[in-house]
Amino acid sequence: MQPFRFVHAADLHIDSPFKGLLKTDDAIAKRLHEATFEAYQNLIDLCINEHADFLVIAGDVYDGADRGVRAQLRFREGLTRLSDHGIPTFVVHGNHDPLEGWSGSIRLPALVHTFGAEPEWADVRSNDQVIARIQGASYPHREVRENIAITFAAPPPDDVFSIGLLHCNVGGDPAHDDYAPCTVDDLASIPIDYWALGHVHTRRTLREHRPTIAYPGNTQGRHPNEPGERGALVVDVDGTGRVELAFRPLDVVRWETIEVAIEGRFDLGELVDAVSEALDIARSDAGGRDLIVRVLMTGRGPLHKELGHGETLSEIAEELRRSFGRGRPFVWIERISDETRAEIDIDMLAGRDDFLGAILRRAGTARDEGDEREELRAALASVFNSRRFADVLDAPDDEELSRIIDEARWELASLFEGDA
């Protein structure tokens, strides 16, 4: 077998907005808007610089079925550069960019192979020799609930390295929609050497060898829940078919959440200093990339009351934004979330034989179990069941409801103890 190298990427979400952002200014918004494009360009540069034999993209090239013309053109531009270097690209489409989505009649270069809805094989040639075979399948439409993996065929019985290219949810990751669900065993039962997967945005290797099963994660974090480095996998296959993975970061704007506890602090200035120190560390760790930071205030302490006053949090955020500037690379304080608690012993209060004790016990029970949870859920129905908010708000699931009840419990304790 001839050794070769390829790049495995997925979930490019080109031209997609950053989600969960409450506030930006124009310059930063423009930068964020360009981030997915730049990460994609970094991917193309990576393929060329690493002398990859080919590139595989495991779905969600675009963020939506109404993929913009600009996104398509930029995508084509990158693939044309690869074609110019003789690097072929193999693409499947996922739930965000299914085959039925809008297409601007933009023809992709000849060295690009886009897989259809049915699994099919494509050969990768180098010097008139087949060095690998890729089998892939695209989503025909957004919601594919069937297990596509089991429809993949076994490769011909020769020693050519085989790759399965698929956008799917292995093992029912609850953080992602359960599209094309399958299991590691499903994938391992088919004699394919490497499963190049997409859909899960966090990099992970589900199986090291025989077969190797890997998610490279997305190329650019776009949400507070997508922190840290993002990029693609450089895959080396040696003459024996042995696989070696190397991750390469491609992101240009990085998300981080920093947590600062208020315990032991009595002065807002001291708290701001602590946040600044944490921001300095985060900026240093980002390796010259732009940084969007969500600051999480936690813990119990006397500052809880002050943080709850009027515009305190937004004023601190503005001060930090002013302090950290808006140059390049920038550090943008996206928001400051207050998860601090009053300095009260809520368990002691809940043990009291009075109204406050009763209400806290009731909240504690409802948080964990009991029929009253449903009564509280019903109390929220006026908004969450309203057609008016149906598109914009999701009714809280059990876990979220528990969090809401717990916060309500603290709110009541604070109010009754005059600490709100």
Added chain:
Amino acid sequence: MYISRLNLDNFGPFNGDLIAPIPPGLTVVLGPNEAGKSALRAFIRVILFGFPTRAQSAWNDYYYAPHLGGEASGSLHLSMANGSSYSIHRSEGSKGGPVAVAGDMDGGGESLTRLLAGIDADLYQNVFSVGLTELQSFESLNRDEIRDRIYSAGMGLVNVSLPFVTKELDDRIGVFRKTRSGQLFDLEKKYSEANARLEDKRSELAGYEQLAGELAQLSGQLADLDSRIEDIRRLRNHNARVITLRPHWIRAGELQTRLDAVPERPGFPERGSERLEELLAEQGHLHEQISEGDVSDEMQRAEISALPVVEAFIEHEAKIARVVQQIGYYAEAARDIPGKTAEEREAARDIERARDELGPNWSEQRLREFKDASGAAVRLQESGETESLAKRSYETAVTDIDRAKAALNEATQAATHGENRLGSLTDVPSESGEALATRRDQLDRLQAALAEFGDLERFATGAGRHTTDVRPSTGRSLAVASALGLVGLGAAGWGLVAGELSGVLSGMITVGVAITLGYRSVTRQSDGDVSDVKIDAPGQRMNRVSHEIESLAHELGMTTPVPMRGVVEALSAMDRAVERRAEYERRVAELKELDNVVVTASNGVRMSEESSIVAADAHKEAVDQWNETLSSLALHTNLDMPRALTAVGNISTRQAELRLLDETRRRIAGMTQRNGQTDRALAEILNAASLPGFEPGDGLHALRDLEGRWNKHRDALAHRRNIEHASQSWNTERKALETRATTSGASLDELIGAAGFETVEEFRSAAAALSDKKQILNELRQLNIAQPELIGPDAPEIAKELDLMSPDALEAQAAGLEDQLTELDIERVDGLQRSGELKLRLQQLEAEEGISQLHATIDRLTEETRIAGRNWSVLTVARTLLDRTRDEFQESRQPALLGLASEHFRRMTLGRYSNVRAVLGENRFEVVMDDSIGKRPEQLSRGTAEQLFLALRFALVEEYCRNTESMPVLLDDVLVNFDPVRARAAAAAVIELSKRHQVIALTCHPDTVTMFQSAAKEAGIESPNVVDLSPGALNITGEADATGGEATSPKSTSELLETPRPRMQPLL
């Protein structure tokens, strides 16, 4: 908590009035109408909760303008259950009027609020301060706010009340959820608007699609055009190709014709020609190998006869090998034997000489066997030493005689010299030395007495002046000594203080000096005193000295007065006489000593001569013994002891030399024997091999000659054996070669026969023809590779064209195709121009970024809405939990409340009504009669209804204060509508309540006072405190307080009881 004192500074009818002390139980305030009872109730209310403003409805009820004018004010004292107390002072003013709290906790309004445990004016007025107005209306009890406050009180919520929390939650929920203006709605509206704009953008994309469709269509047309142009170009190219193929096509035909002429040889073996040549070559090679091998074998075998092999050597191979091995030893022995023999002879001669040196009878045998060399040496040593000792004794005796004679001669000469020296002395005094010494002593004493006598004479004349000189000197010395002593002490003291040892030492030395000086001074003074004594007797001393002079002069035979000079001269003469006498006596003693020495020397000479005779005899005897010892050891008799000892000592050396000599002799014999054996073996070998023999002594040469022949024989023998082995191998190989040649010949015959030929030449001719055919085929293949169309799928068509169409016809067809191409190119350029216009427009649309920006906006709004929704959820859940808990409290705690109310109500109605209960699902109460019939409050008589509401209030008071400080209860003539029996029963209920809460009952009816007193008595508690508000009564207590008295006693109960019974108010 209870009110312990009221200072009515300036309020309504009161001015400077004081009510104190007020006990924690029941206090009845009795006063006729307009005496100030309601003003008193209002006073307590405004002091605790503030003055109402004119705009408030409470103004009319609770503001009592001071009758004497000025600003209303006053204070009351609160005593708490824990023993602390507070004074609350308030005066009229804005916001309820300024209030001051003093006591265990000082402060203002906030402190007062904390003291009152969250009770506000409303709650106070409706639960704790009850008059007929409140009592006659159930509504005042049923308001949510009051109810919440009651439960808040029961909850132990001190600083924050349930209504406050409820309102706070409602306000904050309203921020999000207020209809049409809340944050949630606002965000949703913006979200919808952004979505609408997104849809618009998507419509714009549809326009793009139309243009893109047109472009795609045009692209299709252009693609068709390109396809047609391509077809014509392909046709044109084909035409040109056919024209160029014509000469190749003709050549291919020729080659094919030649190929067809070659006959077919179907049976001719494949690669027949090559195989034939290979077999022929193989046969030739095999025969050549056999021939060359035979020649080589023959030549080698011929070599054998010339080899120097000695056949006899083969038979005696082992013996020859042994003899040859002896060559080294043989040569060494032959070389060593002469030297060793000479050596043996020399040694034998040495031994012989040694034997001769010992004595005449020492043979080799005796020398070998002599064993006691050490014993012989001891005997020689002893005998020799005895002889030497005797000889030395004799020689010493002879020497002593000479030495004694010499000493005698020397002593005699010394004595003669001593006599001469004694005789040379002259003027030797005749007196002995001792007598001369006595006389000289007398002269000394005489000289001293003469000197003292002269001094005494001089002293006697100058004694007064001497005393005067001494005393001042002594005084000064003492003064100096004292001063030094002080200085020394000071220095020593300073040294101690300063810690300097040197200072201490110098101080002590100074003190020492001072003491010495002082002592000397004192001594000197004492001496002065002695001088004074001596001065007192100089005459006596002079007399004694004079007598002494005379006595000494007499003894010396001198005349008096004796002059000092005479004495001195006599002394000098005496000294010389003493000296000469001493010299004379010393020489006499020396001479005496020399005479003694002469005598002693003479005795010595005599004794030495006697000793020498004895020593000569002893020496002769020792010499005889020595000679005897030599003879016994067979040694030469002329040997002295050292030589005899040396000879005996060398015996062991000679014995060793003798052993070496024996060894040498043995080695010579061994070598001679072994070489002899070799000579014999050599002779046998030479004889067996018919080789010439050798002369004695020429053995080594013969041996080396044999070794040379032996070596050559061995090499030749090995070579002969190799040749024989090679010859055998060749015979084997030759057979194999012959077999292969036979097989090859058979294969050749088979090859030729198989092709149907008999000879090699026939076979070769056929092979040449086939080779020619191959060349033709190869040329055809090359032609086809260069012009593949000639054999490709189009070959028949091309052949047909070339066959049918002339070259001119083909040229004409090519010109027509060129014309068609020109027309199509023009059409294509037009299409491309339109395509460029369309792409330009599309690029303009492609520059739009609206969709992603709208997505960003929508996403931001979604996030904001999500956060708002979450915050709203938390508050709403909190509010719901609050409601649920309050409902639970109403259900779970009201039974206790209603139980208390039932108890009070039953007591007030003397058991006619047994129970008070809440109607489920309705916000009201009902009462149950003893016959279990339920009645709503409005169905009761006025008095009974008031008793019910009073009972409920009593229950509320107790419920409220369950977890907090109790509050004083004010009842303003609440019994007026009760019949006497129930009034007493109600009084008993009030007494019962007063056990746990302070109750201040206001009444204008003395009977009511009596009723309370009776009820107290029946309950077994102290009679209630009574305060009389009758005109003038309070002034007394106020004055008492003003004088500082603690106890202000209103009218006594007995006095009140004596007051006329007031008129009963009619029942309403």
